[in-house]
Amino acid sequence: MNWKTIFNPFVKFDEKKLLLAGIGSAIIVFSISYLLGYQMDSLFHFNYLDKKDSFLKSIGYTLLVYAISSLVFYIYGKIINKKTRFIDIITPVLISQCVGIFVVLLSEIPLVKNAQQEILSSTENIAPHFSPITLITTLVFSILSLTISVYGIALFYNGFKTATNMKNWYHIVVFAVLLLTLMISMQFLQ
Template sequence: MNWKTIFNPFLRFDDKTLLFAGLTSVTVVFIIAYFFGYQTDSLFHFRFISPEDALWKIILETSAIYALNIAVFYIFGKIINKRTRLIDIINPIFISQITVIFLLFLSEIPLIKNAHIQIIDSVGKQSYEIDPITLLIITINSFISLAISAYGFAILYNGFKTATNLKNWRHIVIFVILLITMMLTLQLI
C-alpha cells in the first residue's frame, strides 16, 4: 500500500469491496455518534440529539442526509460524464465517512471535552478570560480535526474524480461549491 492508495482507494479496490467498507463505516459512524449523543446533519458535521428524538426519526433523518448527497452528486456526475454509475458516487460518500469515526473519538477525549466545556461556559458567562492551556488544547484539537477533515474531503474528491473522470477546472470549482452548499444547507434544515 502506498500514498496513492491511501488518498484514492478507488483505484485499487473493486466496487463491491468499497461498498461493503463504506456501508460498514456509515453504520459504525451512526452507532458511535448515537452512543455519544450526536446525529449526522450533513457530511462531516453532527448536531446534538434532543431527548425527544426517537431512534427511528434519527435513522430516517440520517438516511435522508446521505440519500440527498448521493442524489445531488449523482446528478452532477451524470452531467460531467454520462457513464457515471450510482455505485461510483455512493462509494466515495460512504468511504469518506471513515474519517468521521476519528473526529467523533477525538471530540470525546476527556481533556478536549473539558476544554470545550470551559470555552462554552466562558462564552455563556460573557467572560472572555480563557485559561491559556484550554486555548492551547482547543487550538491543537482544531488543527488535528482540520487535518482529519481535509483527508475526508480528499477521499471524497478523489473518489468523485475517479468516478466521473473529472478534469475540467470549472467542474472542480462547481464540485467544491456544491459540497460546501450541501453541507451548510443541510445543517440549517
C-alpha cells in the same frame, strides 16, 4: 500500500468491496455517534442529538444526508460523464464520512470536553479568561479536526473524480460549490 492508495482507494479496490466497506463504515459511524449523543446532520458535520429524538429518527436523518448527497452528486456526475454509475458515487459518499467518527471520538476525550465546556461557560463574560491548557487543547483539537475533515473531503473528491473522470477546472469549482452548499444547507433540514 502507498500514499496514492490512502488518498484514493477507489482506483485500487473493487467497487463492490468498497461499497460493502462504505456500508459497514456508515453503520459504525452511525452507531458510535448515536451512542455518544451525536447525529450526522450534514456531510462532514455532527451535531448533538436531541434527547427527545428517537433511534429511528436519527437513522432517518443520517440516511437523508447520504441520499441527498448521493443523488445530487450522481446528477452532477451524469452531467460530467454520461457513463457515471450510481454505485461509483454512493461509495465515495459513504467512505468519506467514516473519517468523521474520529472527530467525534476526539471530542469525547475528557481534556477536550472540559476545554469546550470552559469556553462555552465563559461566553457569558464580557472579558472571558481561559487557562493556557484550555487554549492549547482547543487549538490542537481544532487542527486535528480540520486535518481529519480535509482527509475526508480528499477521499470524496478523489472518489468522485475517479467515478466521473473529472478533469476540467470548472468541474472542480462546481464540485466544491456543490459540496459546500450541501454541507451548509443540510444542517437546516432538522
